[in-house]
Amino acid sequence: MESTDRKFAKLQEIIHRHGGQVSHLIAILQEVQQEYRYLPEEVMTFIATALNVPPAVVYGVATFYAQFSLAPKGKYVIRVCNGTACHVRGAEPIHFALRRALGLAEGQETTEDLQFTVETVSCLGACGLAPVVTINDREIFGQLTPEDTVRVLQALQTWESRGEGGSASA
Structure with a gap:
């Protein structure tokens, strides 16, 4: 510290x-x-x-302002869009898959090790790619399935464990 x-x-x-x-x-x-x-x-x-x-x-x-947080966030902030287009195309199962894969309890957004935070947002402005997830507001992943999302998370966890962290794009 x-x-x-x-x-x-x-x-x-x-x-x-x-x-x-x-x-x-x-x-x-x-x-x-x-x-x-x-x-x-x-x-x-x-x-x-x-x-x-x-x-x-x-x-x-x-x-x-919603952009500010009074609670610690993870190194990787994963935002799941739940705007109309994303919601209709399966944002909720993606959100549940991420939470399950990270072992987040009800009401918990951030993992105990402060590596990951999962948030739902109203719109990410990428409706044509729905459903959409971003990581640290830098990487955008679109047209995802829950399985795709978990694979992206697993890749990020693998890179992080190797000390390579930072990018989840394949």
């Missing part, structure tokens, strides 16, 4: 890059979340202090 001094130095660097302006709060939170994979409470308090605003302001923004 990184030291407290280093954590806050990185935060200070992000805030400084945005001129310490409250008007840049969303951009600051986006960078912080990219760095830490979520927004820890002590980090939001630090940001509030650095920007000279009440912590409730930072917390309010962080909880208003």
Whole structure:
């Protein structure tokens, strides 16, 4: 785990890059979340202090926008589209197959080892490829079956166990 001094130095660097302006709060939170994979409470308090605003302001923004998370996310965030086209073409069985393969309990989104988070989203904007899954908002997999999805997950787990992690495309 990184030291407290280093954590806050990185935060200070992000805030400084945005001129310490409250008007840049969303951009600051986006960078912080990219760095830490979520927004820890002590980090939001630090940001509030650095920007000279009440912590409730930072917390309010962080909880208003769905893009922010107050809970740790996995190294790999898998998003299953459940928009109309994806839903009709089988998004739900894909979602269940991923959860089963990762051993996620009811209400649990992230694996205990913080490697994988599975989320359902309203639309990924790739309806022509339905059903669609993304990994870390970089890789898009379309026209999937539950079996295809589990194979992609298994490939990613294999690469991760070899220390090659990062890409699940074949």
